Amino acid sequence: MSKQNPYLNARREWDERYGGLISRARNWQLMAAGSLAVAVVAVVGIAFVGSQSKIQPFVVVTDQLGSPVAVARPAPVARADLDKRLMVAQLAAFIKDVRAMVPDAVAQQVTLNRVYAMAGRDVAGFLNDFFKDNSPFSVDGSVTRVEISSVIPQGGETYQVSWVETKAKPGATAVAEHWKAVVTVGMDAKLAENPKVALWNPFGIYVKSISWTKEVL
Known part of the structure; x- marks a missing residue:
């Protein structure tokens, strides 16, 4: 049986211990970058949607009793x-x-x-x-x-x-x-x-x- 090389054993231990940590850290970095990208897109989307007016004005014509007789959107003013x-x-x-x-x-x-x-x-x-x-x-x-x-x-x-x-x-x-x-x-x-x-x-x-x-x- 050949003698084990202590330097190779140490290198193997380093690879197993710290290599796994580096790999997991890299995975977390990729996940964080992906989450940040999604957040940026979401914020931009919300800002765009928020800038679009959702209120649609209407003109309501009523009779003498206050009952509506006609409803229409006002024409846009140039x-x-x-x-x-x-x-x-x-x-x-x-x-x-x-x-x-x-x-x-x-x-x-x-x-x-x-x-x-x-x-x-x-x-x-x-x-x-x-x-x-x-x-x-x-x-x-x-x-x-x-x-x-x-x-x-x-x-x-x-x-x-x-x-x-x-x-x-x-x-x-x-x-x-x-x-x-x-x-x-x-x-x-x-x-x-x-x-x-x-x-x-x-x-x-x-x-x-x-x-x-x-x-x-």
């Missing part, structure tokens, strides 16, 4: 149409804020803050001159109410705004006047990045130029 509607609404609010006057000085100052947040440099100068001769603050209880009649696009960034002003003083008969303005507007996202401006003008819409005249009917 971005251009949405921007146009937003511009029209902001312009109407701007004209109303510029021309209206209330007895409460604090409320009137809030209105002026909104006005100047939408005023471009040239328009701000125009308004400064206008308010020098026409104080926006009521000193005798006078009130000016503004009712917007229409905001009509004139092409490009220009709009025509028509409105009725009703001026009233305590003890006097209210007087209604018809006015019309031509307004040029623009959008600047940087305006909305200014915290002071964003509070009053979150969309970054500003008025480039404005002129108005009283209509003679």
Whole structure:
């Protein structure tokens, strides 16, 4: 019987003991990598599914008793149409804020803050001159109410705004006047990045130029 080689025996013991450990460790690494890949795919899938809106709005028409008589999905609004509607609404609010006057000085100052947040440099100068001769603050209880009649696009960034002003003083008969303005507007996202401006003008819409005249009917 041949003598056993102690070095071969030691090597064989090392292979059996540590080789098995290495093999098991490698298997665990492969399993961990596979689990991580599955987790990443699952997270991406969940994020994608979560980003898809599952809420479907419906318009329900009811009769006088409140019973539904028609149900339909609203037609999608194009971005251009949405921007146009937003511009029209902001312009109407701007004209109303510029021309209206209330007895409460604090409320009137809030209105002026909104006005100047939408005023471009040239328009701000125009308004400064206008308010020098026409104080926006009521000193005798006078009130000016503004009712917007229409905001009509004139092409490009220009709009025509028509409105009725009703001026009233305590003890006097209210007087209604018809006015019309031509307004040029623009959008600047940087305006909305200014915290002071964003509070009053979150969309970054500003008025480039404005002129108005009283209509003679």
